[in-house]
Amino acid sequence: MPTILRIDCSPRGPEAHSWCLADELMARLAVRYPGARVLHRNLAETPASLVDPAFILAMFGHTTAERAKGVPALATSETLIAELETSDVLVLSTPMHNFTVPAHLKAWIDQVVRFGRTFQSTPDGKIGLLKDRPAYVIVSSGGHFTPPKARQPDFLTGYLASILATIGIRDVTFFRLEGLSRGDAELAEGYRQARAQIEARLPS
Numbered sequence: 357m358p359t360i361l362r363i364d365c366s367p368r369g370p371e372a373h374s375w376c377l378a379d380e381l382m383a384r385l386a387v388r389y390p391g392a393r394v395l396h397r398n399l400a401e402t403p404a405s406l407v408d409p410a411f412i413l414a415m416f417g418h419t420t421a422e423r424a425k426g427v428p429a430l431a432t433s434e435t436l437i438a439e440l441e442t443s444d445v446l447v448l449s450t451p452m453h454n455f456t457v458p459a460h461l462k463a464w465i466d467q468v469v470r471f472g473r474t475f476q477s478t479p480d481g482k483i484g485l486l487k488d489r490p491a492y493v494i495v496s497s498g499g500h501f502t503p504p505k506a507r508q509p510d511f512l513t514g515y516l517a518s519i520l521a522t523i524g525i526r527d528v529t530f531f532r533l534e535g536l537s538r539g540d541a542e543l544a545e546g547y548r549q550a551r552a553q554i555e556a557r558l559p560s
């Protein structure tokens with residue numbers, strides 16, 4: 357029975373547009389994967405801890421003894437990585453903050469993208485150690501970040517695709533929920549377009 361890991365990143369919690377669309381997506385996935393187990397992580401409610409000196413020591417300490425001292429600081433990282441390891445599908449909902457991922461999501465990334473644990477460095481580049489799986493990412497934004505309406509850079513989607521690929525997750529699909537702060541008509545159009553993207557990728 358597949359396990360779906362759902363991660364929500366908006367500080368607005370269940371009120372968030374990204375969360376609401378993720379609810380719709382989850383309903384669709386429930387039909388596609390009957391009986392699937394769902395793991396839910398609300399990063400706004402329980403934020404991932406920030407990297408600290410002990411965490412860095414555990415990863416990059418020069419001696420085994422030094423690295424061992426830092427190991428307790430990896431507890432959160434191990435929990436979050438275990439969630440990825442036990443899941444077969446990833447659903448991630450996130451707003452765009454200042455052209456990129458919000459701090460809650462960046463903190464999660466820093467915990468799960470770990471040298472020697474979820475990726476290996478080789479002369480040919482980084483090799484992901486997690487199994488690939490379908491990853492569906494909902495991105496909500498006040499303005500537009502895709503042409504022809506984009507009036508701002510998008511440092512979110514390319515970055516997120518690259519960092520997920522680094523740990524082995526390459527099958528990533530983005531659903532873009534844009535123009536949410538541009539009045540009711542744009543908001544409705546933003547939902548219409550995002551739902552159309554979902555229907556195209558995961559027909560009902």
Ligand SMILES: Cc1cc2nc3c(=O)[nH]c(=O)nc-3n(C[C@H](O)[C@H](O)[C@H](O)COP(=O)(O)O)c2cc1C
Nearest residue numbers: 366372373374451452453454455496497498499536
């Ligand atoms: C700190 C902060 C930064 C933001 N930066 C951007 C941005 O760079 N581009 C944009 O289009 N919207 C930006 N917004 C607006 C949010 O993306 C927008 O309100 C979105 O609807 C929030 O989605 P949510 O309801 O899923 O949280 C920002 C909002 C906040 C709080």
